[in-house]
Amino acid sequence: MQVKETVSDGLKHEFQVSVPAADLDARANARLNDLKTRVRINGFRPGKVPLAHLKKVYGRSVMAETIEEVVRETNNQIFSERGFKLANEPKVTLPTEEKAVEDLLAGNTDLAYSVAIEVIPPIALADFKAFKIEKLVAEVGDKEIDDQVAKIAEQNRPFAAKGEGAKAEQGDRVTISFTGKIDGTPFEVGKGENIPVPIGSNTFIPGFEDQLVGMAAGDSRVVKVTFPVNYGNDTLAGKDAEFETTASLVETPQAVAVDDEFAKTLGLESLDKLKEAVRDRIRREFDTVARQRLKRSLLDLLDEAHKFDPPQSLVDEEFNAMWTSITSDMASAGRSFADDKTTEDDAKADYRKIADRRVRLGLVLAEIGEKNKISVTDEEVSRALIERARQFPGQEKQVWDYYRNNPQALAQLRAPIYEDKVVDFIVELAAVTEKTVSREELYKDEGAENAAA
Numbered sequence: 001m002q003v004k005e006t007v008s009d010g011l012k013h014e015f016q017v018s019v020p021a022a023d024l025d026a027r028a029n030a031r032l033n034d035l036k037t038r039v040r041i042n043g044f045r046p047g048k049v050p051l052a053h054l055k056k057v058y059g060r061s062v063m064a065e066t067i068e069e070v071v072r073e074t075n076n077q078i079f080s081e082r083g084f085k086l087a088n089e090p091k092v093t094l095p096t097e098e099k100a101v102e103d104l105l106a107g108n109t110d111l112a113y114s115v116a117i118e119v120i121p122p123i124a125l126a127d128f129k130a131f132k133i134e135k136l137v138a139e140v141g142d143k144e145i146d147d148q149v150a151k152i153a154e155q156n157r158p159f160a161a162k163g164e165g166a167k168a169e170q171g172d173r174v175t176i177s178f179t180g181k182i183d184g185t186p187f188e189v190g191k192g193e194n195i196p197v198p199i200g201s202n203t204f205i206p207g208f209e210d211q212l213v214g215m216a217a218g219d220s221r222v223v224k225v226t227f228p229v230n231y232g233n234d235t236l237a238g239k240d241a242e243f244e245t246t247a248s249l250v251e252t253p254q255a256v257a258v259d260d261e262f263a264k265t266l267g268l269e270s271l272d273k274l275k276e277a278v279r280d281r282i283r284r285e286f287d288t289v290a291r292q293r294l295k296r297s298l299l300d301l302l303d304e305a306h307k308f309d310p311p312q313s314l315v316d317e318e319f320n321a322m323w324t325s326i327t328s329d330m331a332s333a334g335r336s337f338a339d340d341k342t343t344e345d346d347a348k349a350d351y352r353k354i355a356d357r358r359v360r361l362g363l364v365l366a367e368i369g370e371k372n373k374i375s376v377t378d379e380e381v382s383r384a385l386i387e388r389a390r391q392f393p394g395q396e397k398q399v400w401d402y403y404r405n406n407p408q409a410l411a412q413l414r415a416p417i418y419e420d421k422v423v424d425f426i427v428e429l430a431a432v433t434e435k436t437v438s439r440e441e442l443y444k445d446e447g448a449e450n451a452a453a
Helices: 021-036 051-081 098-105 142-155 260-265 271-305 312-333 344-371 378-390 396-404 407-429
Strands: 002-009 012-019 091-093 111-118 132-138 159-161 173-182 185-198 220-226 240-253 431-437
Touching (some): 051 098, 132 271, 271 407, 312 344, 378 396
Antiparallel strands (some): 002 012, 173 240
16 A cells, blocks of 8 residues: 655645555455355355356345445544644545446556545643633522512503403403414415413514504404514515404503412412522523623633634635525525625624634534543433423424434434533633622623624
8 A cells, every 4th residue: 555645735635545456355355255255146055156157146246245344444644644633524526437447346467545624732831820810790689589489470461351342452361263374365374263362472473562552342443464574484485464453352551469379369378488489590590691691701711812824615615604604594584784884894704714713612622621531421402302392392203203313303402411511611610700790780781792613
């Protein structure tokens, strides 16, 4: 076997490889001899089929399998000897000219092919003990609890029917039946019977609820709306529709006393227990946001401490995925780059920087995990899968089967678990100080884009 490096340009390498025909023939014959004991051919006793006859019947397919195996083993040897960690799958170029292929499969010529790769550069990890990270802590105050309890009371307040002929107003609830049409034709999912609609809840298509104002029980009217361009159903998105609507009941909200009896209607023993449950929920929300802020700060430190040129193919792949998603979302929303006060070229430059950062951070996190033997167990993945399935009530089995039968989807569940474990490892080593802040300060800039890996 001969190996000659023909390209060495930064992280890109290419090799020209030659494997003697005699070596291929020997390996192919070994496979044929193994096959001899397993095949059944008319006219021959088991295990007594002559090699020449086997080669005549199976020679081409066995040689093709042998070539595939030799290429794989040879490439692994080349990369291992040079200590290469591949950024992507090697690009192998085999002979394609018909005569050359025939000679190769017949064992009459040497195997000559080229293999091109891009490698991951060596990464010198920072001293994580030198990292200084601030962890934000927000106390759950009585005001937050009272505000949340008030919202719960608002969402669970009772309604009572208005008097005969009374007109619906903002805040009232109207029970309606409707049939939707587009260009005069009824459409699927456009029909509803006895649907309670709180006016002002913004649960229906924009503009629908406002047109219910002034209706009384027994009234009918045509409600005209336009589906949003980013509506979940592509066949309806951006379309004008008319709904023939009839009101059967108009109700007005009633006052609700926030007391022990109200808490019991929610399945809790008392108002104190309700407040306790609300406090726990807010605490979990605060902890989640604090964790996100800490993680973002840590990723910023990792970004600053690890500057290197990542494999361009990985950056291109990340950028293309991001750009496809961004342009698709903009098209659905009917937005342009000018609406965002930028140009397409400037936006591409910004997102390419984000793609570069994400790839670098991904490689750094992977290097940290590898060097410190951090891994994700099957049990951890199963727990994540169970949580994912619970998000789709009634479809748990379908979700479970989808992930179990889709390795790529399962890898997407595994990746954030791995990332969080690496982050926890670094936080254990870093100097972490706590800072008590208000709820407003905790959530400050939380809506900003997170460019983390």
